[in-house]
Amino acid sequence: MTAPNEPQPAIELIEAIATARTIRRYHFDPIPEEHLRKILWAATRAPSGTNRQPFRFLVLRDGERARRAKALLGEAFRSGWRVKAEQEGWTTADLSEDTRRGRTLAAMQFFVDHFERIPVVVVPCYVRYRELVHQEGASIFPACQNLFLAARALGYGACFSGWHLLVERELRDLLEIPEGVELSLCITLGRPRGNHGPVRRLPLRETVFEERWGEPAAWAEDPPGTRISRGGGPPR
DSSP: OOOOTSOOOOHHHHHHHHHHOOOOOOOSOOOOHHHHHHHHHHHHSSGGGGGGGEEEEESSSSSSSHHHHHHHHHHHHHHHHHHHHHHTTGGGSSTTTHHHHHHHHHHHHHHHHHHHGGGEEEEEEEESSSOOOOGGGGGGGHHHHHHHHHHTTTOOEEEEEGGGGGGGHHHHHHHTOOOOOOEEOHHHEBBBSOOOOOEHHHHHHHHOOOTTTTOOOOOOOTTTTTOOOOOOOOOO
């Protein structure tokens, strides 16, 4: 892989979409500010309701306050993973990294065990301008996906998570986030240990309907070579 401080090879948008899998294992070297600027710039190009652009991005790197925030988040993520692993049966998974299950488990454990060393953590925030409505995520999650794809285009990996909410109050106080601003997501960024996609997803015919619910669209066929999954969830 190209070193993070060298120019990254350009890839097409469709290729980025098809290969941008969630990355949870990172090298610990920093992301150059030039690349970080491009990634965040792409995030802010996203659409939002009536173009209000209510998204803000709190970036945590290696400053004193960022280190304290990462420590809070690290404990929250380890706690969140312990509960999830127990409730969903991951603790009984095959631990061998020769299995997909085992690789997923190993990646998750690496992710939470080394959270404080992840080069960049981004907290996308939503600045509320009206009473809570159910569709407000439409004005911030496109920006998060732009960030995710821009990171992939530059050779970095990312992961979305919601376990930051376990320490939301502490983060608000530490990072001086005002009331009325939602901590919508937590996104980690770094250079992958391993490779990107192609991703595995449900077949198009099972997710695209035409005319009525459940009616497959005849034209909805996956491109040759598409890797198919049967959906996510706990080990079975």
